[in-house]
Amino acid sequence: MRKIFSHTEGMITEPMHYCPGCTHGIIHRLVAETLIELDIRERAVGISPVGCSVFTYKYFRCDMFQASHGRAPAVATGAKRCRPELIVFCYQGDGDLAAIGTSEIIHAANRGEKITCIFVNNAIYGMTGGQMAPTTIPGQRTSTTPGGRNVADDGFPLKMSEILAQLQTPGYVARVSMHSPAEIIRAKQIVKKAFEYQVRNTCFSFVEFLSTCPTNWGLSPVESLNWMKNNMLPYYPLGEHKVPEPGKGGTE
Amino acid sequence: MxxxxxxxxxxxxxxxxxxxxxxxxxxxxxxxxxxxxxxxxxxxxxxxxxxxxxxxxxxxxxxxxxxxxxxxxxxxxxxxxxxxxxxxxxxxxxxxxxxxxxxxxxxxxxxxxxxxxxxxxxxxxxxxxxxxxxxxxxxxxxxxxxxxxxxxxxxxxxxxxxxxxxxxxxxxxxxxxxxxxxxxxxxxxxxxxxxxxxxxRGREPRLVxxxxxxxxxxxxxxxxxxxxxxxxxxxxTRYETFNCDEPYDILITAFGVMSRVCKSAIVALKEQGVHVGMFRPITVQPFPSAALSEAIGKARRVLDVEMNMGQMLVDVQLAAKGRVEVDFLGKCGGLTPSIEDVVEAVYDSLTKAEGGG
The missing domain is CATH 3.40.50.970 (Thiamin diphosphate (ThDP)-binding fold, Pyr/PP domains)
Incomplete structure (x- = not known):
């Protein structure tokens, strides 16, 4: 019998702690496959955040840091500046990157750190039990917005890709979604491209994943994918929001 | 060089x-x-x-x-x-x-x-x-x-x-x-x-x-x-002692630059016939408690001098183990106790050591 799908060497065969229907597992796999396909696993250093993906270090088969809340891009900066030969990537959720770590991600991007940031946006704090995130969409009910996010009190959700894309410093910024197999295949291509920019020492790279939280959204996995498609995609447009301009910065 | x-x-x-x-x-x-x-x-x-x-x-x-x-x-x-x-x-x-x-x-x-x-x-x-x-x-x-x-x-x-x-x-x-x-x-x-x-490469992945x-x-x-x-x-554990080879009545404790002011005060006091030793921790963590305790054992009273409201004072008091009183001279906000301030504080401590305070 011909094997058509198997475990990727980029991941450790540890049972994951993620809730059923959560797309973290798929995103992990896309990153791990990329480490193998680009042959960079043995010089990769990943940084796990605080939040649902705090245990990321248990799943990637490469050297890993566990960082404090929101500071992964600062840890990555320290690692990459001191050992530029390493491939350094951050894996962060929306509370980690877009609330407590806003300063670190903006300044790492603005310095043009040659690192790759994987940003998982599921519009809620998962680990702590479903509180409002900086990316919770208007009207969305959470445990701390029982009446739905009221933009008069809480402001509008942060569009991190758009914020980073407007920086003058060259960089690669893209938003992808996990709501269909076609989008997952598209996401894989973009993740690979993001890492390739680092391998070629071109620029900072950032991939935002729209993801689900069936547990805290109170929906089934399938309903969650539909809810994401119908409610998040209109607010968070997919695609490449910024590509490094040839001849302007970087070494391409 | x-x-x-x-x-x-x-x-x-x-x-x-x-x-x-x-x-x-x-x-x-x-x-x-x-x-x-x-x-x-x-x-x-x-x-x-x-x-x-x-x-x-x-x-x-x-x-x-x-x-x-x-x-x-x-x-x-x-x-x-x-x-x-x-x-x-x-x-x-x-x-x-x-x-x-x-x-x-x-x-x-x-x-x-x-x-x-x-x-x-x-x-x-x-x-x-x-x-x-x-x-x-x-x-x-x-x-x-x-x-x-x-x-x-x-x-x-x-x-x-x-x-x-x-x-x-x-x-x-x-x-x-x-x-x-x-x-x-x-x-x-x-x-x-x-x-x-x-x-x-060539080994198992590591975690920090x-x-x-x-x-x-x-x-x-x-x-x-x-x-x-x-x-x-x-x-x-590292420390410095100053003027502790001869008998002393008062032991000054100070760290950093403050200790240099205290040294000048000790030299001035010596000329006036007052015997003062000084103990300066170089490692403040770990604190040289045992050595300080021994030095305090030879003093009638201790004067802790700092450019704050008395922070090392707690460590000095612990080393004194209740055997002698620890006085404190401190200035903060950017002010430094002067040689004259230290001399005056030593005389105060001496008076107290002799039962006057």
């Missing part, structure tokens, strides 16, 4: 390079700016990197990343900036990472003042941040000693796998004094082959982390760390 005249902050920067530190991350703050400014010029000359950060919060995490990949690294700041680094210091200690942090203390609390003070003794030695851990803290009293202790800081940080703080009282950074350096241009790189994150959710494991980890601290206390 011949002596050259150098400002403390710049001399510490040069000492770091001599020790083989080629990476510096920092955020501007008075009164330590000459240190990063000096390194921003010098590090590229020796193949190193200077990175100006967006905040001290980021700084403390950048040095976490730098040390984690096995590179010798330093940062410097001053009191309010060190407060912002507290989070990172806890994570650095929790992950057993060797880094050197310079704190050129200014007056506190809050934004307070920019003049020299010893306002962060308690923060450096006890209340640094959340969790069970210590820094190893060295307090120089001259520019030359700052140079020597900077180089020692890297050695101790790496030997014991812990963050080391050089605790300078503002003046150390700002004053110019003659200093000499070792002949070495740049020290050898840090040896971290057995633990650093350098890519997992302070997260231990298993209580049994975390308990063991903290006990192991404190066993290491006990070895540090055993082997690395």
């Amino acid at each position: 011949a002596k050259i005249l150098m400002k403390g902050n710049e001399a510490i920067g040069e000492a770091a390079i001599k020790a083989g530190c080629l990476h510096f991350f920092g955020y501007p703050i008075t009164p330590q700016n000459e240190l990063p400014e000096y390194l921003s010029k010098r590090l590229p000359q020796v193949g190193g990197r200077y990175i100006q950060t967006e905040s001290e919060v980021a700084t403390s995490n950048m040095i976490f990343g730098a040390a984690g990949v096995g590179v010798r690294v330093m940062t410097s700041s001053s009191s309010p900036g060190i407060s912002l680094m507290s989070e990172g210091l806890s994570y650095l200690a929790g992950a057993d990472l060797p880094v050197v942090i310079v704190n050129m203390m200014r007056a506190g609390p809050g934004l307070a003042g920019i003049l020299p003070a010893q306002s962060d003794y308690a923060h450096a030695t006890r209340g640094t941040a959340h969790g069970d851990f210590h820094l190893l803290v060295l307090a120089p009293s001259s520019v030359q000693e700052a140079v020597d202790l900077t180089m020692l800081s890297f050695e101790l940080a790496e030997k014991y796998r812990m963050p080391v703080m050089l605790l300078g009282d503002g003046m150390i950074g700002q004053m110019m004094e003659p200093v000499s350096f070792p002949e070495t241009e740049v020290g050898p790189p840090m040896q971290a082959d057995d633990w650093a994150l350098t890519g997992c 982390s302070s997260l231990f959710l298993d209580p049994v494991e975390l308990n063991a980890k903290n006990h192991e760390r404190f066993a290491r601290y006990a070895v540090v206390a055993q082997n690395e």
